[in-house]
Amino acid sequence: MMNDPTALQISQVSKTFVMRDRSVQALTPIDLTVKAGEFVCLLGASGCGKSTLLSLIAGLEAPTTGVVTAGDAPVVGPGIDRVMMFQDAALFPWLTVQENVEFPLRQAGHSKAVRAATAREWIERVHLAGFERSAVHQLSGGMRQRVALARSLAINPAMLLMDEPFGALDALTRDRLHHELEKLWSATRKTILFVTHNVREAVALGDRVLVFSPRPGRILGEFRIDLPRPRSLEDMAVIKKTAEVMDVLRGALEAAPGELEGAFI
Amino acid sequence: MSIQKTPALTTRATHTTLTRRVIFFAAILIVWELVARSGIWESYLFPGPLVVGRTLIDGIVEGEYLHAALISLQRIVIGYGISLVLGMSIGALIARNSILEDTIGSLVVGLQALPSVCWLPLAILWLGLSERAIQFVIVMGALFSIILGVRDGIRNTPPIFVKAARNLGATGFTLYVQVIIPAALPSIVAGLKQGWAFAWRSLMAAELLFFSLSLGNLLQTGRDFNDAAGVMAVMMLIIAVGVTVNQLIFAPIERRIGERWGYAAASN
Numbered sequence: 006m007m008n009d010p011t012a013l014q015i016s017q018v019s020k021t022f023v024m025r026d027r028s029v030q031a032l033t034p035i036d037l038t039v040k041a042g043e044f045v046c047l048l049g050a051s052g053c054g055k056s057t058l059l060s061l062i063a064g065l066e067a068p069t070t071g072v073v074t075a076g077d078a079p080v081v082g083p084g085i086d087r088v089m090m091f092q093d094a095a096l097f098p099w100l101t102v103q104e105n106v107e108f109p110l111r112q113a114g115h116s117k118a119v120r121a122a123t124a125r126e127w128i129e130r131v132h133l134a135g136f137e138r139s140a141v142h143q144l145s146g147g148m149r150q151r152v153a154l155a156r157s158l159a160i161n162p163a164m165l166l167m168d169e170p171f172g173a174l175d176a177l178t179r180d181r182l183h184h185e186l187e188k189l190w191s192a193t194r195k196t197i198l199f200v201t202h203n204v205r206e207a208v209a210l211g212d213r214v215l216v217f218s219p220r221p222g223r224i225l226g227e228f229r230i231d232l233p234r235p236r237s238l239e240d241m242a243v244i245k246k247t248a249e250v251m252d253v254l255r256g257a258l259e260a261a262p263g264e265l266e267g268a269f270i
Numbered sequence: 271m272s273i274q275k276t277p278a279l280t281t282r283a284t285h286t287t288l289t290r291r292v293i294f295f296a297a298i299l300i301v302w303e304l305v306a307r308s309g310i311w312e313s314y315l316f317p318g319p320l321v322v323g324r325t326l327i328d329g330i331v332e333g334e335y336l337h338a339a340l341i342s343l344q345r346i347v348i349g350y351g352i353s354l355v356l357g358m359s360i361g362a363l364i365a366r367n368s369i370l371e372d373t374i375g376s377l378v379v380g381l382q383a384l385p386s387v388c389w390l391p392l393a394i395l396w397l398g399l400s401e402r403a404i405q406f407v408i409v410m411g412a413l414f415s416i417i418l419g420v421r422d423g424i425r426n427t428p429p430i431f432v433k434a435a436r437n438l439g440a441t442g443f444t445l446y447v448q449v450i451i452p453a454a455l456p457s458i459v460a461g462l463k464q465g466w467a468f469a470w471r472s473l474m475a476a477e478l479l480f481f482s483l484s485l486g487n488l489l490q491t492g493r494d495f496n497d498a499a500g501v502m503a504v505m506m507l508i509i510a511v512g513v514t515v516n517q518l519i520f521a522p523i524e525r526r527i528g529e530r531w532g533y534a535a536a537s538n
Binding site for chain 2: 063065083084085087088089091093095097098099100108109111112113140141142143156157160
């Protein structure tokens with residue numbers, strides 16, 4: 006993987022939100038390089054700026070300082086080479102499952118036949134064949150995230166930006182979606198940035214885990230996870246590695262009390 | 271992973287509703303007939319449902335009622351159509367522009383507080399006892415509800431839909447047409463429905479003052495001829511037209527939106 010091209014280059018990127026009477030620094034200047042095909046987990050408590058970082062990469066917001074470079078072009082706005090997934094699957098309730106998955110293809114101007122075929126293929130790949138004509142509200146939370154995954158991948162982006170997409174799901178559903186995400190990732194070799202506040206989820210999924218400190222967000226530490234795949238939350242190796250990460254975090258917590266309190270569950 | 275449906279339950283609920291309605295309205299008719307026959311009021315002032323029903327049927331068979339209804343419907347179609355075009359455009363503009371919202375937006379909220387029939391005297395002064403005066407009052411009745419429904423729907427589009435859509439490649443016009451408008455649809459339809467209800471009321475009030483044949487005018491004629499049965503029969507007809515439009519146009523739209531979005535359609 007050493008020779009893989011750089012998918013994402015973040016140099017001195019920071020974000021300060023200016024409100025009426027005060028400004029809040031969400032992200033201190035951050036440097037980060039992600040290789041193509043890499044699965045990177047951003048780990049941190051809510052409000053540590055990791056979601057902000059995803060929005061900056063997605064181009065939904067502009068950084069206060071620094072430059073985000075995706076592929077070989079600087080990010081100046083949203084682009085379908087970087088697709089974001091949200092905790093709320095953000096499916097469009099006025100569209101069916103099939104139409105939701107076709108949505109990005111339609112924006113890209115693909116023909117009706119291509120749209121239908123591509124959407125059907127991805128709906129099958131996330132195991133929702135038979136639900137093409139279902140309305141969004143008829144689906145469970147896990148099924149909605151599957152549709153969101155199909156919708157994101159249908160447009161064939163280079164990068165998936167996942168903002169706690171499984172955060173609201175029950176443990177069993179979450180576990181299954183981990184497996185499927187890992188499988189899809191292995192098959193497609195997309196670059197994935199996955200935001201979570203769950204240490205074990207981060208260890209189970211990531212090639213690399215970046216730990217963020219809260220308020221203002223900065224990268225506190227980095228762990229390379231070299232465990233064999235496919236992994237599961239129950240693997241002894243994953244559990245051991247999680248404990249290792251937690252130990253380091255606890256050390257950091259003692260060094261800077263208060264900073265990480267209540268950060269990880 | 272299965273989708274549960276409970277057709278049996280839904281059917282039973284519909285049956286119960288239907289039974290309740292039939293019993294309720296039958297009871298009203300019976301009480302009405304009994305009161306009418308009791309002689310508390312003179313029967314020419316308070317006719318029973320049988321007399322009113324016969325008047326209604328006669329009026330329809332003679333063609334006068336249908337003719338009047340067609341004239342009123344034609345007026346409202348034109349007036350409501352104008353309101354629809356104006357209201358959708360103004361609502362969409364206000365929702366996207368804070369200057370327009372601060373100015374025209376507050377004006378609309380203010381004017382919405384004025385029952386549209388209050389415009390009638392001015393309309394007659396300006397335009398005479400003409401079709402245009404009636405159209406003006408209808409538009410004043412429907413326009414503001416439609417503007418506010420469109421504005422609120424667009425303004426309250428959940429930001430996450432816009433984020434997700436931009437992220438998936440939607441921009442400018444397509445973002446508007448494929449995401450913001452559909453997301454606003456429930457509120458837009460509510461505004462259209464309220465606009466229709468106000469327009470219908472305004473039209474009936476306006477027609478009371480006009481001399482050419484129309485539903486509202488038939489009410490006035492009934493009064494002039496001391497014909498309470500005729501007045502009541504026309505009132506029935508006005509209700510019937512209002513309910514029919516709702517059932518044929520708004521109820522199906524609301525049902526479709528409800529089914530798709532997953533909330534129970536507004537009851538009819």
